[in-house]
Amino acid sequence: MTTLARSLLFNVAFFGWTALACIGLLWMLLLPRARMIRVVAWYMRTIHFLERTIVGIDYQVKGREHVPTTGPYLLAAKHQSAWETMKLHLLVDDPAVILKKELTYVPIWGWYARKARMIAVDRGGRGRAVSSMLAGARAVAAEGRPIAIFPQGTRTAPGTWRAYRAGIGILYEELGLPIVPMALNSGLYWPRRGFRKRPGTVTVEFLPPIPAGLPREEAVAALIASLEQATDRLVTAAGGPATERPADAPLVARRSNT
Secondary structure (H helix, E strand, O other): OHHHHHHHHHHHHHHHHHHHHHHOHHOOOOOOOHHHHHHHHHHHHHHHHHHHHOOOOOEEEOOOOHHHOOOOOEEEEOOOOHHHHHHHHHHOOEEEEEHHHHHHHHHHHHHHHHHOEEEEOEEEEEEEHHHHHHHHHHOOOOOOOEEEEEOOOOOOOOOOOOOOOOOHHHHHHHOOOOOOEEOOOHHHHOOOOOOOOEEEEEEEEOOOOOOOOOOHHHHHHHHHHHHHHHHHHHHOOOOOOOOOOOOOOOOOOOOOOO
16 A cells, blocks of 8 residues: 555544544543543554554654653653644653643634643733743643643744744743753654655654753753754654754744744
């Protein structure tokens, strides 16, 4: 079977199963949140089964020793694909993902997001975005849960440079938590906007934490250097392109809602 045919079959199976699961598992909304999260993780394992058996995408994890086993921290993850959004609950324990508030209004899916207590950011203005992000993050940190953020703000294809947004620096400074960088090369196998999936093994690598208490600019610069270098290493080792940042491109976006 060709990769195109496998990709078509996977998309039919993925969207069909997801629709069936979202409707069939509505009863989960009546469960305590912790029990619902276990069912969510089960659903994500079924998606991995479809990936592996239909299109041949598997994954491996390196650097688990860098992930704290207790207490809150900031998980700053590369975002190349939809793939990692469906793996976070399999990679770390009960993360609260920072997402657009509009997503919580999506029928059914948004109900699950609210029940899971994700961090919904109101992007109607910079002030509201920051205040809503911090309010949600402080509540999550008080629960001892990790806070997952995609510091470039949106999916970025392998080999493409995109400035980091201000949100990760704000969270680091205001919450006083360490940052665990998470590099990956998922975009090589599940393209950002591509229909065709490529078989192979996605590599996820947790990097040494950036300790709390550093000056904000120093911590963000260390995150960018660490995450970009590791991601390029994973991407190029799998045959993908290295990232070249234009000379005039800023490290951190000059204006950003988060």
